[in-house]
Amino acid sequence: MNVAYILSSATGGGFKSFINSLDELMKKGLSPLVVLPMENEIHTLLSSRGIPTIIVKYRYNTYPPCTTMKDKLLFIPRLIARVAVNYYAVCIISKMLSDKNVDIIHTNVSIIGIGHYIAQKLHIPHIYHV
Numbered sequence: 001m002n003v004a005y006i007l008s009s010a011t012g013g014g015f016k017s018f019i020n021s022l023d024e025l026m027k028k029g030l031s032p033l034v035v036l037p038m039e040n041e042i043h044t045l046l047s048s049r050g051i052p053t054i055i056v057k058y059r060y061n062t063y064p065p066c067t068t069m070k071d072k073l074l075f076i077p078r079l080i081a082r083v084a085v086n087y088y089a090v091c092i093i094s095k096m097l098s099d100k101n102v103d104i105i106h107t108n109v110s111i112i113g114i115g116h117y118i119a120q121k122l123h124i125p126h127i128y129h130v
Contacts, residue, residue, distance in 0.1 A: 006107040006115040058089035061113030094121045
């Protein structure tokens with residue numbers, strides 16, 4: 001089974017849980033492909049284990065901060081930029097995954113929404129790890 005994992009850039013408990021379950025699933029024949037928003041220590045760790053990765057910039061599916069006057073003035077431009085970046089990521093990742101015969105998309109954190117849209121575009125199942 002080919003599974004595409006959409007991860008955040010955080011290395012907390014969610015990532016530790018992911019890496020432990022991934023090790024066990026790979027022993028049972030799972031072929032993972034991990035999508036990350038940036039190159040960091042997660043990318044380095046996965047690459048050292050021979051796990052293929054795709055780096056495409058995307059952002060959390062949350063509203064921008066709105067605490068200071070500057071934040072309030074930049075709220076709409078930041079929101080538009082966030083939507084545009086994620087839309088672009090969905091297009092790019094969908095195109096990349098369409099060639100990989102992915103069976104399932106698994107989003108590791110609930111604040112990332114692009115996995116759902118990619119799965120819809122490719123007509124494959126999507127799982128959120130909440």
